Amino acid sequence: xxxxxxxxxxxxxxxxxxxxxxxxxxxxxxxxxxxxxxxxxxxxxxxxxxxxxxxxxxxxxxxxxxxxxxxxxxxxxxxxxxxxxxxxxxxxxxxxxxxxxxxxxxxxxxxxxxxxxxxxxxxxxxxxxxxxxxxxxxxxxxxxxxxxxxxxxxxxxxxxxxxxxxxxxxxxxxxxxxxxxxxxxxxxxxxxxxxxxxxxxxxxxxxxxxxxxxxxxxxxxxxxxxxxxxxxxxxxxxxxxxxxx
Numbered sequence: 224x225x226x227x228x229x230x231x232x233x234x235x236x237x238x239x240x241x242x243x244x245x246x247x248x249x250x251x252x253x254x255x256x257x258x259x260x261x262x263x264x265x266x267x268x269x270x271x272x273x274x275x276x277x278x279x280x281x282x283x284x285x286x287x288x289x290x291x292x293x294x295x296x297x298x299x300x301x302x303x304x305x306x307x308x309x310x311x312x313x314x315x316x317x318x319x320x321x322x323x324x325x326x327x328x329x330x331x332x333x334x335x336x337x338x339x340x341x342x343x344x345x346x347x348x349x350x351x352x353x354x355x356x357x358x359x360x361x362x363x364x365x366x367x368x369x370x371x372x373x374x375x376x377x378x379x380x381x382x383x384x385x386x387x388x389x390x391x392x393x394x395x396x397x398x399x400x401x402x403x404x405x406x407x408x409x410x411x412x413x414x415x416x417x418x419x420x421x422x423x424x425x426x427x428x429x430x431x432x433x434x435x436x437x438x439x440x441x442x443x444x445x446x447x448x449x450x451x452x453x454x455x456x457x458x459x460x461x462x463x464x465x466x467x468x
Contacts (some may be wrong), residue, residue, distance in 0.1 A: 224250030227306040229293045231261045232316065232325025234285040237355060238313035238347070241281075244357045246310065249366060253306070254283040255297040257290055257327075262316075264289040264327035266334070276300065290327040294334030308366065309335040312345035313358045317346075317383050319437045320401035322426060323451065332379055336453045341370055342379045348441055349386035357392065358384040361446055383437055383447040395447040402434030403427045 228247050230239040234256035241306070246252045258277070269288040276296055277285050284301060285448050286293045290311065298305070311331040318326040328344045337340035347358045349449040364390040376435050381400075385392065440447035 224308065225285045225304070226250045226252045227294070227297055227302065227304040227309045228252050229256050229290055229309070229331045230262060230309050231273070231290040231331060232280065233257050233260045234283070236292075236315065237243050238262075238315055238358075239354075241355050241359050242310065242313050242345075242362065246361055246366075249363070250307070253297065254280075255293045255301055256283045256442070258287045259292055261289050261327045262314075263325050264330060265325050265451040266291045266330035268292055268295065271401060274446035279309070282321075286374045290331035291334050293455065298334070298338070301441065303339055306340060308340055308370065309342040309347065310362070310366075311343065311404060312382075313384075313429070314346035315352065316346060316350040317348040317441070318344065318381060319383055319441065319447070320429060321403050323381055323400060323449075329381055329451070332381070333451075333453060336379065341373055341376060343382060344380070345382040345384065347386050347424045348381055348385050352386045354386050354388055354390045357387060360389050361392075379448040379450055379451040379453070381437075381447075383441055385441055385444050385446070391444060392446060394446070396440035396443075396447055396449045397438050398437040398449050399435060400431050400449055402432045404430055417437055 228243055243254055267289050269292050273286045273291055274286055286296050311328050314328040318328055324328045332342040332344035347361055351416050406427050433439050437447040437449050459465050
């Protein structure tokens with residue numbers, strides 16, 4: 224099995240390093256990851272600056288661009304043939320609900336949307352995880368035992384793993400994306416020179432009572448698996464807009 228591995232935290236992150244070690248037991252891994260952290264980059268591409276590919280180990284490369292750049296470079300410059308699977312992660316921190324719109328981890332996985340192989344974005348629900356091994360073993364199980372059952376080889380799956388010991392997991396849950404509360408107004412800050420500065424800040428809390436969502440699964444110590452679609456068309460609204468036009 225040929226595996227393309229990427230992330231948004233950078234090629235040096237613990238999440239991708241531990242995942243790389245495990246995946247190397249399952250197949251031939253090629254790592255193509257950002258040189259630096261690009262959390263929040265979504266599916267953005269670098270269009271106004273040149274990209275450079277650097278090799279840092281056998282079958283390991285970093286790119287001075289975004290996660291989506293890395294997948295594009297891998298598919299068009301580095302790999303001689305398409306992989307059998309793309310894995311993006313392990314992300315330090317959850318990618319739940321509305322987060323997927325901003326996530327570089329998910330953005331990288333979306334880079335495989337034109338190809339007929341599965342693409343997995345995996346995150347662990349803590350910015351400073353204590354149980355990376357749990358996410359690693361979850362990915363081993365999914366790739367070894369469950370990928371052949373996918374109904375669509377072009378599937379994009381967003382996987383979130385609770386940051387708890389593996390033996391405390393309560394199984395897997397197929398989920399839909401949840402929603403977060405509206406962001407709070409952040410207080411203004413100033414720099415050392417008295418100039419006003421602003422921070423986006425942490426994501427808001429999830430809306431309570433969302434049965435069947437990724438937030439719900441994580442709250443029950445389950446692994447959340449959400450199939451994603453790249454077609455943003457709101458087909459229900461098309462009927463409503465016919466009279467408007």
